[in-house]
Amino acid sequence: MQRNSSTSLGMTEQMYRTHHCNELRKTDIGREVKLAGWVAVRRDHGGVIFIDLRDREGLTQVVFRPEENAEVAKQSHSLRTEDVIQVCGKVAPRLPGTENPKLATGDIEVLPQSLTILNRAENLPFQLDAELSNEDLELTYRYFDLRRPRLSRNLQTRHRVTQATRQFLDSQGFIEIETPILSKSTPEGARDFLVPSRLLPTKFYALPQAPQQYKQLLMVAGMEKYFQVAKAFRDEDMRADRQPEFTQIDIEASFVTPNDIYAVTEGMLAAIFKAARGIEIPTPFPQLTYREAIDTFGSDKPDRRFDMKLVDLEDVFRDSQFKVFQSALVEGGVVKAINAKNFAGITIGQVDELTAIAKTFGAKGLAFIKVENGEWKSPIVKFFSEAEKESLRTKLQIEEGDCIFFAAGKWEIACEVLGRIRLRIAEIQGLTSANRQSGSDSGSDLDFLWVTDFPLMQWSAEENKWNAVHHPFTRPKAEDLELLEQKKFGEMRADAYDVVLNGVEIGGGSMRIHEPDLQAKMFEALGVSAEDQQAKFGHLLRAFRLGAPPHGGIALGLDRLVMLICDEESIRDVMAFPKNNRGQELMTQSPAEVDPKQLRELGITLAKQKL
């Protein structure tokens, strides 16, 4: 390393820096300081040269002037973006009129007596001061991309979130316990990542989809209150908001009811938002049942930041001449509609798009009425009687400029179709984006709620069996237990709940089954044979016979939570080293082929590659 030429800094001489780049203020004027960091921008005027020096905390302007120090100024002309440098010099006030109010350090600048180039940067793969659309390039140079202040700040926010989580849960008596990453494959749920065992050839570990069984066994162990910032792994196809490995805040407690879990979760989220955004969020959160959520918003994770609720029109069309609606009702279905305010100006392209969405989710088409110049413009309105029209006007509060969308059919499908249409219209109209004002972060853009009473099981036509909606350890609601005996599985509700923020599911959990007999009945209902129960879940059933306490818990998706806190669109922007759409980590090029010797040791032979 090049020796520092300055000798006048006394006790600070051996340090790389005395301050970070977002620290110096007017009150520091006259101080001798050392700063180290990256050259964010250089503005070379031929004579004077300005450098914005960046570290993870912020920017400080460094000014090289020939009349101050000709040698150092000459050296400074060689600086290029992203060189790593150290400067030693004096804090000076900026010339009157040249202060920069956009920078926290904008009142001052540093006049160096020395410049040490700690490392040069070659030509950059891309520019950090411009947005990039080529995500593969960013991920390949992730260590470089992370120098962007936005991403750096996101990772710092993530740290604050996990710290607040640990501090809060510790204060509530929860104990952080690590559970194995090398664990066992389970039949239900997502596809597992497998890890071959060398010591036990032919056998495989599975990476956990969640620490679910371990945390329940910790309750049997009498730990009473457990939590973990846990990695989880699911080998499913990717989406924009999905990663094969992700992080959960995993919580489980004994002798609790759903209300206890709600209170802990609300307290924890309050602590997190206080720590990460400095705001108080109102608790307790409102609650909706699953049935109400679907009925009113067409989603089990409703975004309530805007209205446009689903309105039931059974009363209107029960005896209608319009057969499409009338027959849907006769067949036990529903007719529902939403009123999109100020959307009568919808374009043909938008109609086509919304119709395509409706068809994707099972509708045959999408009927609508535009209200323009006092006229109802619609292909279907001619089938409506005057009484029906008047009833619609009242129920949907129809006014000039509105656009009404209808769905008819089975309850789940009609609701989901309108729910999706509702979200897309809100997106088009910008109903969800405007909110966070600069400078005044009140948290008024945040809408938390609980969705409760989820169905316990769902019929899978493809597999010809019942599947657990949450997971097979979920406790049925006590009042629905007799439905289990009657095998009315579809009508059973679970003591299960999701916590939703701004239309995003950020967590979910349930009360668990702690009785071995009930658990066996559940497995039976889910089509797990007696042999499989013993082979796959014998440990759990045995554990439940040794005094298992009533227990329940919740898991929150840390990545999504931090994404929302940071106002980001993608969880990749709050992860240090995310994987791309094909599950590749492009920086290290994983996954990769392995040495044949490693395969031999594992007793693995590769099948011929598909051509």
Next chain:
RNA sequence: GGAGCCUUAGCUCAAUUGGUUAGAGCGCUGCCCUGUCACGGCAGAGGUUGCGGGUUCGAGCCCCGUAGGCUCCGCCA
């Protein structure tokens, strides 16, 4: 497993109905510039338009195939 969209300079993008030598900004190289903060000015380098085939007098543009990317459906207890 399925559908839609995309691929032009290092990066972000443009290129009339198919028509001469494929342009711009940023970055890069060289020169100039003493108060900028996205500094400015002058000059320059940089392209097999993802790849393969077809139609045409002529293809970045049209057609077929293929690779890669993005988004969505299925899937994600």
